[in-house]
Amino acid sequence: MADSLFEKKAEFISWCIEEYSALNSTSGRETANMFAQKKVLDFLSNHYDVLHTQSKNYILGSIEDFLFTEESK
Numbered sequence: 001m002a003d004s005l006f007e008k009k010a011e012f013i014s015w016c017i018e019e020y021s022a023l024n025s026t027s028g029r030e031t032a033n034m035f036a037q038k039k040v041l042d043f044l045s046n047h048y049d050v051l052h053t054q055s056k057n058y059i060l061g062s063i064e065d066f067l068f069t070e071e072s073k
Contacts, residue, residue: 012052013044019056020063038070 013035021031035041043066044051051059 008052009045009048012048013041016044016059016063019060023060038067040066 017028017031017035020026020035021028024031026034035044040063044063047062051062054062
């Protein structure tokens with residue numbers, strides 16, 4: 001079961017990286033590095049249960065909100 005959840009989270013995070021990259025015209029590598037540096041990967045993993053059930057716009061908006069909140073700390 002844990003492996004299955006790990007795989008689902010990995011697929012979701014990969015999808016988020018691809019979609020965020022497309023939205024911001026950046027490479028997947030740049031986005032993945034930025035997500036790792038700014039702890040977006042942890043945010044997505046920790047909130048997977050709720051986020052993966054939401055729309056694309058909601059998820060990308062949540063990432064933007066998280067980044068804005070982290071930058072203002």
